[in-house]
Amino acid sequence: MSNRARFLIVCVVLVIALWLIFYPQLFIALESLRTSSGWGLAHYQEFFSERANIQATLNSLWISVWSVLLAAIIGTPLAFLFHRLEFPGRKTFSALAALPMLLPPLVGTIAIMFLYGESGIMTRSIQWLFGLSQPPFQFSGFFAILAVHAYTLYVYFFLFVTAGLERLDESQLEAARSLGASEFQVFRNVTLPLLTPALVGASLLTFLTSMASFSAPYLFGGGTRVLTVQIFNSKVNGDLALAYTQSLVLVAASLLVLIVLRHYETRRSYASLSKGAGTFRRRIKNRKLERIFGALSIAAVIFLLLPHLTILLVSFVEEGSWTTQILPPQYTVDNYRRLFGDPQFFQPIHNSVVMSLTATVANLLWGFVAAYLLSAKKPFWGRRILEAIILLPWAIPGTVLAIGLASTFSVHAPLRGQMVLVGTSWILPIAYFIRNAPLVVRALQSSFAQIEASIEEAAYSLGAGALYTMRRVLVPLVFPGMLAGCLMAFVLALGEFVASIVLYTVDNRPISVEILAQLRQFSFGTSAAYGVILILLIATAFLIARFASREATEISL
Amino acid sequence: MLAVAFLLVLFCISCAEKSDATRVIVYSPHGKELLGEYERLFETQYPGCDVQWLDMGSQDILDRLRSERANPQADVWFGAPNTMFSQAAKAGLLESFRPSWANSVPADAHGDADTWYGTYFTPEVIAFNSNAAQGDSVPRDWDDLLLPRWKGRVIIRDPVPSGGMRVIFGAILFLHLQQGDLEKGFDWLRRLDTNTKEYVANSTLLFQKMARGEADITLWNMPDMELQRNVYHYPFDYVFPSSGTPYLTEGIALVRGAKHAEWARRYYEFVTSTESLELAAQKYFRIPARTDIPLQRLPERIARARQQLRPMKLDWQVLERETPGWMRRWENEIKGSGK
Numbered sequence: 001m002s003n004r005a006r007f008l009i010v011c012v013v014l015v016i017a018l019w020l021i022f023y024p025q026l027f028i029a030l031e032s033l034r035t036s037s038g039w040g041l042a043h044y045q046e047f048f049s050e051r052a053n054i055q056a057t058l059n060s061l062w063i064s065v066w067s068v069l070l071a072a073i074i075g076t077p078l079a080f081l082f083h084r085l086e087f088p089g090r091k092t093f094s095a096l097a098a099l100p101m102l103l104p105p106l107v108g109t110i111a112i113m114f115l116y117g118e119s120g121i122m123t124r125s126i127q128w129l130f131g132l133s134q135p136p137f138q139f140s141g142f143f144a145i146l147a148v149h150a151y152t153l154y155v156y157f158f159l160f161v162t163a164g165l166e167r168l169d170e171s172q173l174e175a176a177r178s179l180g181a182s183e184f185q186v187f188r189n190v191t192l193p194l195l196t197p198a199l200v201g202a203s204l205l206t207f208l209t210s211m212a213s214f215s216a217p218y219l220f221g222g223g224t225r226v227l228t229v230q231i232f233n234s235k236v237n238g239d240l241a242l243a244y245t246q247s248l249v250l251v252a253a254s255l256l257v258l259i260v261l262r263h264y265e266t267r268r269s270y271a272s273l274s275k276g277a278g279t280f281r282r283r284i285k286n287r288k289l290e291r292i293f294g295a296l297s298i299a300a301v302i303f304l305l306l307p308h309l310t311i312l313l314v315s316f317v318e319e320g321s322w323t324t325q326i327l328p329p330q331y332t333v334d335n336y337r338r339l340f341g342d343p344q345f346f347q348p349i350h351n352s353v354v355m356s357l358t359a360t361v362a363n364l365l366w367g368f369v370a371a372y373l374l375s376a377k378k379p380f381w382g383r384r385i386l387e388a389i390i391l392l393p394w395a396i397p398g399t400v401l402a403i404g405l406a407s408t409f410s411v412h413a414p415l416r417g418q419m420v421l422v423g424t425s426w427i428l429p430i431a432y433f434i435r436n437a438p439l440v441v442r443a444l445q446s447s448f449a450q451i452e453a454s455i456e457e458a459a460y461s462l463g464a465g466a467l468y469t470m471r472r473v474l475v476p477l478v479f480p481g482m483l484a485g486c487l488m489a490f491v492l493a494l495g496e497f498v499a500s501i502v503l504y505t506v507d508n509r510p511i512s513v514e515i516l517a518q519l520r521q522f523s524f525g526t527s528a529a530y531g532v533i534l535i536l537l538i539a540t541a542f543l544i545a546r547f548a549s550r551e552a553t554e555i556s557l
Numbered sequence: 558m559l560a561v562a563f564l565l566v567l568f569c570i571s572c573a574e575k576s577d578a579t580r581v582i583v584y585s586p587h588g589k590e591l592l593g594e595y596e597r598l599f600e601t602q603y604p605g606c607d608v609q610w611l612d613m614g615s616q617d618i619l620d621r622l623r624s625e626r627a628n629p630q631a632d633v634w635f636g637a638p639n640t641m642f643s644q645a646a647k648a649g650l651l652e653s654f655r656p657s658w659a660n661s662v663p664a665d666a667h668g669d670a671d672t673w674y675g676t677y678f679t680p681e682v683i684a685f686n687s688n689a690a691q692g693d694s695v696p697r698d699w700d701d702l703l704l705p706r707w708k709g710r711v712i713i714r715d716p717v718p719s720g721g722m723r724v725i726f727g728a729i730l731f732l733h734l735q736q737g738d739l740e741k742g743f744d745w746l747r748r749l750d751t752n753t754k755e756y757v758a759n760s761t762l763l764f765q766k767m768a769r770g771e772a773d774i775t776l777w778n779m780p781d782m783e784l785q786r787n788v789y790h791y792p793f794d795y796v797f798p799s800s801g802t803p804y805l806t807e808g809i810a811l812v813r814g815a816k817h818a819e820w821a822r823r824y825y826e827f828v829t830s831t832e833s834l835e836l837a838a839q840k841y842f843r844i845p846a847r848t849d850i851p852l853q854r855l856p857e858r859i860a861r862a863r864q865q866l867r868p869m870k871l872d873w874q875v876l877e878r879e880t881p882g883w884m885r886r887w888e889n890e891i892k893g894s895g896k
Contacts, residue, residue, distance in 0.1 A: 233888055
């Protein structure tokens with residue numbers, strides 16, 4: 001690629017990043033510094049003088065650290081298990097292990113509440129089984145938040161590590177073994193270093209997602225204060241300046257962790273000379289062990305399926321019939337009939353699919369180029385800025401992102417790069433694009449990181465052009481990561497709620513907002529029915545992705 | 558290539574956008590049943606017009622109107638406590654409109670310069686699961702909530718985002734402020750916090766948890782409790798606190814810069830006509846703010862409620878001014894402190 005073309009591409013990528021991602025955040029930052037008497041740090045003084053704020057900051061950090069540890073402990077061994085061992089049902093269960101991805105945050109929280117809440121099915125079953133007079137546990141506070149995070153976020157580790165293992169070159173492991181390394185040494189000195197990008201990527205996503213997580217602490221937090229909920233409260237209470245200040249503290253804390261982890265990751269090289277070769281799964285020879293693994297994975301999957309089953313169950317409950325019983329006593333298809341009888345019914349589904357697809361296509365096009373630039377071995381002008389901006393959205397709570405967009409793009413001022421997007425149908429796909437940009441870029445970036453530069457150079461020296469090299473060499477090599485990233489982006493956009501609720505209009509009302517509307521109507525059954533449809537929609541996306549690439553990766557169900 | 562593709566994508570979305578002059582967009586917290594019914598009736602009367610409503614909390618509506626100021630999406634704001642309408646009017650978000658029945662509401666049930674008018678009166682009540690409180694144990698007044706009997710049995714809708722809860726907490730503090738001791742008011746809320754088992758994120762959860770026996774008693778408004786009881790047959794009952802209760806005015810207003818102003822005015826008149834108000838009273842237990850509806854045309858339940866309840870004497874201006882600060886202090890110092 002010529003230097004001029006490269007410079008142009010860098011400029012285009014940077015301008016999009018600066019305009020859509022950075023610019024709205026700048027507004028918020030400035031607002032937090034604006035005081036009644038000009039500019040200053042008054043809001044920050046106020047922030048640090050209130051004990052509740054400090055407590056919330058510390059809680060947010062602690063919860064995120066523990067979420068990463070728990071998610072890693074669950075997700076990583078699971079990925080290894082399904083990748084390395086062959087046992088009956090492996091394929092099905094490895095696909096099912098990604099199930100929490102199918103559960104949009106809002107639906108997931110409702111499901112978990114019906115399952116493990118104080119009057120939940122599980123809680124009451126245990127109480128009944130042991131004849132307790134009180135519920136055995138109260139699903140609230142620090143540990144409840146952690147449980148929800150571990151359940152929903154381990155998927156990042158599972159997917160990233162699985163994709164990393166797919167790219168792993170088995171011959172390197174063989175080489176190590178033939179040089180006399182023990183299995184442990186192979187794991188520690190070969191596998192683990194090669195998986196570092198995947199592990200760091202997953203840790204990063206898990207950490208930042210739990211820092212920005214809102215619905216779990218809001219619904220299950222009890223007295224545990226976290227920053228996102230404080231921001232919400234300040235905003236609702238009309239203390240916008242304090243809300244912006246709290247957001248900035250949250251962003252700063254997240255960024256700090258981001259920088260540390262990035263530093264650790266870039267210290268080493270993870271490149272491999274070849275494309276990941278097919279893995280040789282070992283069939284467990286011991287019949288007993290085979291049965292144990294089979295039973296264990298079935299048990300794990302049933303546990304993971306419980307929230308989905310709960311939502312399915314609740315969607316058939318007759319409104320008002322389920323009070324003090326363990327299981328709902330009366331069932332009906334009325335909830336579905338009501339939904340399908342509503343002439344407006346398909347509109348939210350159509351809206352969500354179109355907007356999520358649009359955002360994901362934009363994510364793919366922009367993310368591919370950005371990730372390619374970022375993984376280039378030779379530095380280029382603006383690299384650090386680009387890197388920082390791309391990862392910024394993960395550190396920003398959805399509500400604040402939405403408000404940033406709303407305040408930046410609600411005025412027409414072309415010279416300042418502002419135009420009216422609020423109230424149009426453009427604003428939601430843009431919000432999805434921004435929210436998922438880091439995800440897609442990270443997924444692609446860790447794939448690119450494993451490609452040795454000499455492969456690309458070889459293609460060029462054999463006479464291939466830039467586009468040809470991209471199509472025949474780069475895209476096939478990063479395909480698993482690309483697919484995983486895009487799939488996650490699409491699925492997250494489909495279930496996106498926090499930003500949607502601020503930015504939707506009459507004409508682009510997405511399905512998650514419709515679920516909330518049903519919730520507000522006191523109809524848990526109907527909203528669960530919507531939830532089921534959303535889950536089916538997401539499952540369809542996974543299936544289509546699987547057909548798009550049968551051999552690419554296991555994660556695509 | 559990248560930029561072209563991106564613009565293309567944006568262009569495609571913009572194509573999907575409709576711009577239809579004959580519609581009216583309503584922001585309202587009044588619920589699907591009521592809004593859906595008014596939509597059908599309005600569209601039958603004016604077949605050319607398409608009513609579209611977005612159902613959301615009243616505080617959310619205020620937030621939205623603020624951020625959409627430059628490009629207003631809503632035409633009508635239907636439903637919120639009076640304090641919120643005053644706030645919006647001060648922020649210049651509302652368009653003045655004098656409805657045909659302007660002379661038929663009490664003097665304090667409309668905003669200055671016709672910015673908003675009252676539609677319904679909403680009394681706040683003490684509500685409980687009727688299986689848990691019967692006979693003597695039924696609470697009669699606010700202070701009964703502090704009794705040891707209810708320790709760990711009170712459940713409360715997170716008050717910060719809830720217009721109604723803000724008024725209830727605000728009213729309790731206001732009464733103490735009037736007696737010269739605001740601190741006692743906060744002390745009262747602290748004792749309530751001690752008895753409170755949980756603060757829940759929305760009213761749906763509140764009803765579910767009460768119906769499912771997780772808690773027994775709460776503070777909420779009358780129309781919702783009636784609706785729950787009659788439509789979903791939950792075992793709920795309620796009392797009007799004997800010392801008085803906040804009796805707030807819910808209103809309606811036109812949004813400044815509305816794109817379908819003419820239809821908005823028609824919708825405004827339509828939902829506040831005597832027929833519409835009677836319908837809301839009959840089916841949704843809404844007490845009309847208009848005084849020109851004869852009492853005998855209203856359901857018996859509402860007539861009785863009007864006799865039973867004692868409206869608290871509140872200074873709405875003080876409430877509007879002080880509530881944000883009070884709620885912030887409650888959030889930081891009181892919430893969860895009793896545990």
